[in-house]
Amino acid sequence: MRLFMRRKNVPPGGRRRTAPAAGPAGLAVLLLLTSCSAQQAAPERTGGTVRIAINDWAGYRASAAVLALLLERELGYEVQEVELTEARSWEAFEQGTVDVIVENWGREAEKKTYIEEKKVAVSAGRNGNKGIIGWYVPQWMAEKYPDITDWRNLNKYAPLFRTAKTGNQGQILDGDPSYVTNDEALVRNLDLDYKVVYSGSEDALIKAARRATARREPLLMYFYEPQWLFTQVKLVKVNLPPYAIGCDADAEKVACDYPPYLLDKIVSRRFADTGGKAYELVRNFSWTNAHQNAVARDMTEGGMSAEEAARAWVDANRIVWKDWMPR
Known part of the structure; x- marks a missing residue:
């Protein structure tokens, strides 16, 4: 922690105001002025x-x-x-x-x-705020492989997402492991040939999204809204099995998309x-x-x-x- x-009480300019030192003769006046000013200005x-x-x-x-x-x-x-x-x-x-x-x-x-x-x-x-959590790919991937946004086709594209950390499996890049995530259960319960890798932070996810877009590198990542990055980097959400009330009640058996969050x-x-x-x-x-x-x-x-x-x-x-x- x-x-x-x-x-x-830092003024709008961001710096504390300081007053010159006062001698004994002016101290009473200074204190009076300070008191009056505080009564007028301080919340x-x-x-x-x-x-x-x-x-x-x-x-x-x-x-x-x-x-x-x-x-x-x-x-x-x-x-x-x-x-x-x-x-x-x-x-x-x-x-x-x-x-x-x-x-x-x-x-x-x-x-x-x-x-x-x-x-x-x-x-x-x-x-x-209205929250959305899901899996995303760069827009260029959705344009080049139009069916990649259907979860049922993800195994077909798993070789594109292989990394040194995942071997023969595709990588799903998550953020901090303390974030709300069902991704390991989703991979297991949807029988996907992928491995969840935790990047460790939001900053790492943002860097990965930018790099994948700029270099046209394959990326499948956990991401969410509200998120300022969507105004700069185009990402497309993968359609997981639709969410229904109660489908995520057992964390070990989750096989559906994330709910909409209020x-x-x-x-x-x-x-x-x-x-x-x-x-x-x-x-x-x-x-x-x-x-x-x-x-x-x-x-x-x-x-x-x-x-x-x-x-x-x-x-x-x-x-x-x-x-x-x-x-």
């Missing part, structure tokens, strides 16, 4: 610290950055960012070390454990009960895939820090976030 305390202090779990993909970080900026700048809270995997984020509710997950992908087993049974977490509603926010029960205006803001937070992709793209391609990208979006989209603020 890595924990970061965000900077507080009302409505609570203590909000601890946001940070999961390691750009879209999640984009949502967390915008929420953190509004908590700090508009409501006067401090924000701690706690770097955790998805599963560890849920465990942190029981440990009392996290208040908020801003983007939850299903996780029905964790909901049953921590919301229904242990009662240490609650849903704070949808965050507005992504939601999860908070600790303590935060829901005592979080005040911070909880209200989290509960009201809801934006689109396009909003998230814009911030994520600025963070990854635009040379901005997460805080800078969040500030740029917040400054340009008051009409969106003003409705999230507590009344």
Whole structure:
């Protein structure tokens, strides 16, 4: 677990303002002016610290950055960012070390454990993002091999996807093994001549997609939306057996596509009960895939820090976030 305390009350230019040293004669005046200025400019202090779990993909970080900026700048809270995997984020509710997950992908087993049974977490509603998980190939492959997007033809094309790591089997490139994935079960239960290889991160998946497109190299990969990369790299989704409610109930027997996800926010029960205006803001937070992709793209391609990208979006989209603020 890595924990970061965000900077507080940093002016829009990104640098702290400093005042020249004052002698004893001017100290009282300086303190009075500082007090008056603080009363006029500083946000009302409505609570203590909000601890946001940070999961390691750009879209999640984009949502967390915008929420953190509004908590700090508009409501006067401090924000701690706690770097955790998805599963560890849920465990942190029981440990009392996290208040908020801003983007939850299903996780029905964790909901049953921590919301229904242990009662240490609650849903704070949808965050507005619509999630898709699946298998993708570069557009050039779908054009050259039109039937490759039907899972029933994947074994025919397995030799194209062989790598040093998979030998005589084709490779399906996944991301971080902690992400939501049924891929090993799908390969086994659909009798596919493939092996799942974990690249380790979203960044590695993005690099692979770019390389496969630029060099016209075969690639079959796990990927998802919302995802800013789709605005730059054309990928085509493979049609797996259609999803039906309950087809993924047994993780070992999954033989169907991933469900559509209406992504939601999860908070600790303590935060829901005592979080005040911070909880209200989290509960009201809801934006689109396009909003998230814009911030994520600025963070990854635009040379901005997460805080800078969040500030740029917040400054340009008051009409969106003003409705999230507590009344």
